[in-house]
Amino acid sequence: MKLKKYFYLSTALIFALYSCSDDEEAGKGFTPKVFHVMGKVEKGPMIRGSHVEMRTLDEYMVPTGNSYTATIDNNLGDFNYGALKIDSPYAKLTADGYFFNEVGGELSEGTIKLDAIVDLKDNSSINVNVxxxxxxxxxxHLVTTEGMVFKEANAQAQKELLTQFGLQKYASKDASQFSITSGDDASGALIAISSLVLTDKSDAEIVEFLSILNNEFGTEGAFSQETKKKIQSGKNYLNQRLDIISENIKNRYQELGLEVKVKDLAYYFDWDNDGIAGNELDESESVILSSKELNVPAKGGEYTIIVKSDKPYYLNPPSFDSDTDLEELPQNNITEEHFFSSLYEENTNIPSPKIELDKTINNNIITIKVTPAHFKEDLSTTITVYNARGKVAAVIAVKQEGDKNYWGKHDPVRLGKNGISFVLGIQETMRNAVSGQLHLQSSYIHQENFKNPVPYYPYDDRIGKTWDYYYNAINRWLTLKDVDASMLNCYQSFINTHLALAYYQLSSRWSGVPFIMGHPTDPFISIPRTDEAEILSRLENMLIDAMNGLDEHHYDAFQDANSMLFVSKNVARILLAYVYCNQKKFDKALPLLEEVIRKGDYHLEYSQATEYKNNAECILGYYIQTRNGEQCHPCLDYKDVMLTAAECLYHTGNTPKAKKYINQICEHKKLTVGQSDILKAIASLHYQINSPSYMNFIRRNGLGESFMGLSQGNLYQLLWPIPSSELDRNSQMTQNPGY
Structure with a gap:
């Protein structure tokens, strides 16, 4: 105890002597001086008219009472206080205004506040940035809580912050001197971190995320594990957009009369999470392999290929790998393999031809095992090698001789007796799910007093039944998918399209839901919800792959089980377009919808607005038994396709063509809408025709308040509650906000 006491006394004495010997560093006894304070605010650049307030601080970071205000006088973010006689060298600057979003390539719709604490003795030209x-x-925190002087605190905060992003080697230069326009490593680091803050967020979400980062780092000097996961997700989002970000920055400054260079941003992200940004990438995106082609005999074989690099390489894009294995929900688990003795029509028991292989990579050594050929003609496939960023670095061509004594056929075969029965059962289940969803939507949006609507509750039986119908259908499709894969493997593209439809509907109404593509080994396992963005990304991949196996034909699901199963390429096109719209990738959705319109397989009918029949407008629907007889309840409808195309045209800047589609709907359905606000005109038509996509359109376009009349506090109702029955049986499931 005495030793500790002497140690504390000694430490205190040393600190006192140090403080007395360096009053200038601590700010004590500072003689007021004239500083010419100027600089710029870069979140891209903050725009003309934004304000920058400066308050002087004492050595303990307490305001001295003096403050000064400047206005940003151009779109480069420049501000200038002029000559000021300052009573303390320390100052806090706060910029508040609109900014250029380098990820989205456009000006913000909301404002943002950015701070900087600086020592004016070191530099009175300041860049306020993220x-x-x-x-x-x-x-x-370090000054007021840890007792550090400003210089030490600033240096430590600088190193800690850049280390969080793997950019610690750039910590010697103060962040207040980092600039987007400098074209150096500091510029690359600033753009990278600034872009991570933006990713795919609204202006309000950007402010919220900055606050989270600021609070966590302020007290701990590091980010929480949850925040690090969000940063990792942000890297994945930015991965394919780095060139676009560079061009957005160059173009913006070029518009402002300034030529700016941007270094290769890929080197300022820590792709492999080893704590150092850029060290995992070769100078070239391509890599040399010991062999780029395998010629395999019909009997198969095992092969080894070496990646000639000391950097890590992968056989799956690492930026898109999931941390969790997806498994099936426990309810409605179906084990009916015995039922499929006649899944296919008679005399069709030959597998579809493809090269079967297993591939692994370990320490940049690729091992490929090719099984014997189950096909007659020679086939080829490819294996892709990716760098740590997920970019294609090399492609291996695999060619295998066919077994000349093996006969097979490529086209999918028609369903047999039991297959027909099983598919009709799925059709009935999906019919109940779609019917329930449409009734729920209709009941909600047609309430008389919509400004105070009654939300659905988790224990509402209609919510639970609709949820269960969808998952029952999914489980049945997965059963059929597994059996087909073990036999002819000829229905996969069709089944995946039907699965994508079910998951699209679920995610549209509930956001994140359990995403299952296989049967669990444990029937009682609980499955967590998958984030909606991740679901949409997986559906995008599923549908792109499925389209390769689908053909062009007028799809009519009402004829029989075979016509219901064999969806056309148009169905996948439309679903993929809807997925893109929910991702707000309207430029990707538009060509798909325009292709459906151009092909002319479907067209508008002159009929009542809410009349749905199996006619030229019906692309995919189900017969529903009602009190008035059978009706066609739509899933994919041509009116909806045209309205969604108009939405995409609006978002991509082609308003005249959007109005053309709106007018066509109005003409055929004898409807009238004002067109001063295109989005609200589209919303009105969705509403008037009782479109199955109405709520999806409202949610992704943010029209819950301005069109539907929901209060801010009731916007959560744009999603439905997770059924209480699902929460009871699935311990890892969580409820949607607001319920």
Missing amino acids: LTHLKSKRIH
């Missing part, structure tokens, strides 16, 4: 903002609270 880095200075994230440092500010940490500097304040």
Whole structure:
């Protein structure tokens, strides 16, 4: 105890002597000086008219009472206080205004605040940016709580912050001197971190995320594991957009009369999470392999290929790998393999031809095992090698001789007796799910007093039944998918399209849901929900792959089980377009919808607005038994296709053509809408025709308040509650906000 006491006394004495010997560093006894304070605010650049407030601080980071205000006088973000006689060298600058979003390539719709705490003795030309903002609270904490002087606190905060992003080698230069326009490593680091803050967020979400980062880093000097996962997700989102970000920055500054260079941004992200950004990438995106082609005999074989690099390489894009294995929900688990003795029509028991192989990579050594050929003609396939960023670095061509004594056929075969019965059962289940969903939507949107609507509750039996119908259909499709894969493997593209439809409907109404593509070994296992963005990304991949196995034909699901199963390429096109719309990738959705319109397989009918029949407008629907007889309840409808195309045209800047489609709907359905606000005109038509996509359109376009009349506090109702029955049986499931 005495030793500890002497140690504390000694430490206190040393600190006192140090403080007395360096009053200038601590700010004590500072003689007021004239500083010419100027700089710029870069989140892209903050735009003309934004404000920058400066308050002087004492050595303890307490405001001295003096403050100064400047206005950004151009779109480069420049501000200038002019000559000021300052009573303390320390100052906190706060910029508040609109900014250029380098990820989206457009000006923000909301404002943002960015801080910087600086020592004017070191530099009175200051760049306020995301880095200075994230440092500010940490500097304040280290000075006020840890007892550091400003210089030490600033240096420590600088190193800690850049280390969080693997950019610690750039920590010697103060963040207040980092600039987007400098074209150096500091510029690359600033753009990378600034872009991570933006990713695919709204302006409000950007402010919220900055606050989370600021609070966590301010007290701990590091981010939480949850936040690090969000940053990792942000890297994945930005991965394919780095060139676009560079071009957005160059184009913006070029518009402002300034030529800016941007370094290769890929080197400023820590793709493999080893704590150092850029060290995992070769200078070239391509890599040399010991062999780029395998010629395999019909009997198969095992082969080894070496990746000639000391950097890590992968056989799946690492940026898109999931941390969890997806498994099936426990309810409605079907084990009916015995039922499929006549899945296919008679005399069709030959597998579809493809090269079967297993591939692994370990320490950049690729091992490929090719099984014997189950096909007659020679076939070829490819194996892709990716770098740590997920870019294609090399492609291996695999060619295998066919077994000349083996006969097979490529086209999918028709269903047999039991297959027909099983598919009709799925059709009935999907019919109940779609019917339930449409009735729920209709009941909600047609309430008389919509400004105070009554939300659905988790224990509402209609919510639970609709949810269960969808998952029952999914489980049945997965059963059929597994059996087909073990036999002829000829229905996969069709089944995947039907699965994508069910998951699209689920995610549209409930956001994140359990995403299952296989049967669990444990029937009682609980499955967590998958984020909606991840579901949409997987559906995108599923549908792109499925389209390769689908053909062009007028799809009519009402004729028989075979016509219901064998969806056309148009069905996958439309679903993929809807997925893109929910991802707000309207430029990708539009060509798909325009292709459906151009092909002319479907067209508008002159009929009542809410009349749905199995006619030229019906692309995919189900017969529903009602009190008035059978009706066709739509799933994919041509009116909906045209309205969604108009939505995409609006978002991509082609308003005249959007109005053309709106007018066509109005003409054929004898409807009238105002067109001063295109989105609201489209919303009105969705509403008037009782479109199955109405709620999806409202949610992704943010029209819950302005069109539907929901209060801010009731916007959560744009999604439905997770059924209480699902929460009871699935311990890992969570409820949607607001319920």
